[in-house]
Amino acid sequence: MMSKRRIRVLVVDDSLVMRQLISDVLSSAPDMEVVGTAPDGRSGLRLAEELQPDVITLDIQMPGMDGLSVLDALVSRRPVAVIMVSSLTQAGAAITLDALERGAVDYVTKPSSAAAAGKSFGVELVRKVRFAAACDVARIIRLRRQRLQATAIVPSAAKLPAAKDDSDCPQLRDACVAIGISTGGPPALTALFRDLKPPMPPIFVVQHMPPQFTKPFAWRLNSVSALTVKEAESGEVVRPNHAYVAPGGYHMAVSGRPPAVRIRVCDGEPVSGHKPSVDVMMNSVAEVYRKRVLGVIMTGMGRDGANGCRAIRRAGGYVLGQDEATSDVYGMNKVAFVEGNVDRQFSLPDGARLIMQYVEEHFLARTAGVR
Structure with a gap:
């Protein structure tokens, strides 16, 4: 043989x-x-x-x-x-x-x-x-x-954040979007954030990356997005129309109660094999925001985020999962889907539209929270 x-x-x-x-x-x-x-x-x-x-x-x-x-x-x-x-x-x-x-x-x-x-x-x-x-x-x-x-990004060093319209949206302070992603994530998130438009609740992003990478990555997303995207800082109060990228080498969680939710950046052992961990972030937002969470699990190797998606759904939230056809690696999102913790799969080109549609129908509507 x-x-x-x-x-x-x-x-x-x-x-x-x-x-x-x-x-x-x-x-x-x-x-x-x-x-x-x-x-x-x-x-x-x-x-x-x-x-x-x-x-x-x-x-x-x-x-x-x-x-x-x-x-x-x-x-x-x-x-x-x-x-x-x-x-x-x-x-x-x-x-x-x-x-x-x-x-x-x-x-x-x-x-x-x-x-x-x-x-x-x-x-x-x-x-x-x-x-x-x-x-x-x-x-x-x-x-x-x-x-x-x-x-339409010119390949070059990431640009510094541009000034954005940071007008508040009080009815979105008690909701959030939680995104978990890994291998193949930077190009996919760039495409997603290019199309996301205000009004949006606070967005939390865990992209598996080492230290020193997440700040330039946040700058890059900020340069193509109508939202303000930044690397998360411990203690800051989160705001609508802002997206917070977990710092490389640290876990990101949230604490407090809406409308005064703060970011908590902490050290610790890897969870689900990673630091930052999608599971840590998603478990945390599920506990704080309860049913007012839209989870999004995307391309990546392994199973980080599968448990977090389950926590979001158990709290009454909703989970979108990127489909196989548009994923560089159908791994994390596949595990979450196979284990029954994804409510709907989506094609990457449709991702921003579906997120904005969910925000409009469930977070902004008078009947918010009714699915």
């Missing part, structure tokens, strides 16, 4: 230390082999053509031809799974978000050194390479590019 073919990986990074570290991690996995390494973008392109790897790990910041230029050249030649290797800085985060919108499948963040890499980096890298090798790369690239064209 023939053994299963191993995943063939090309490593492109200008740092010899990082090339060796990534190669060692991947070579230690029984189902992977590093077929080549390249110290710069041009040699990476040549080796990609020559070796035809299944997955490419690609450094973002390289002299000469940078990672974004290499990525554009790679995906224009053939659909190939690219995982960006990003520095843990706000500049690195902004460029990584550009890369995801332009067709990179996923990303990992660089440890500060080989000594600081630890076990978690290797586990994350191997998991993401396995996912990238198994996914429908052509479909993901097509979806990402369609969303990028629709949002």
Whole structure:
């Protein structure tokens, strides 16, 4: 009986230390082999053509031809799974978000050194390479590019928030929208927030991201949205027409009672494998807002958010789940749906319309709360 073919990986990074570290991690996995390494973008392109790897790990910041230029050249030649290797800085985060919108499948963040890499980096890298090798790369690239064209974002560093109309909407202070999302999330949320319009209740967003990434991501969403989008700060009173993105590396919850609900950002162990955790946020809003919660569970690996969706529905709220056809990864949303904790599935292009329709009919109408 023939053994299963191993995943063939090309490593492109200008740092010899990082090339060796990534190669060692991947070579230690029984189902992977590093077929080549390249110290710069041009040699990476040549080796990609020559070796035809299944997955490419690609450094973002390289002299000469940078990672974004290499990525554009790679995906224009053939659909190939690219995982960006990003520095843990706000500049690195902004460029990584550009890369995801332009067709990179996923990303990992660089440890500060080989000594600081630890076990978690290797586990994350191997998991993401396995996912990238198994996914429908052509479909993901097509979806990402369609969303990028629709949002009309010029790929560049995230812009600072623009001034918004922050007029209050008192009847929405006792309601909220709770969004949970993971792999494939940044392009999907950009498309969603582009179409969301006031009046909206406070929106809470948990996107699985490391520290330093969530602030540039919030800026990016703010730059395309009619709502005010920001990284959440502990203690702030939430407001309608505002969206709050959980800070990377921390859980986000809420406390108090409407109309004076405050955000609580806290440390702690990962929940459902993540920090921030969708379950933590959704359980919290279900307890505070009760039936006046609209939950939205979207693309992502794993099952984070499935328990939170159940809590929202048990409290009398309603849950929308992104469908398989428009999800990069039908994982978190699939689990919630299969376990009976999604009231209705939606196509991403219809998401904003359905959210606004629900807000209009159930949060703003005189018969609010009647389903």
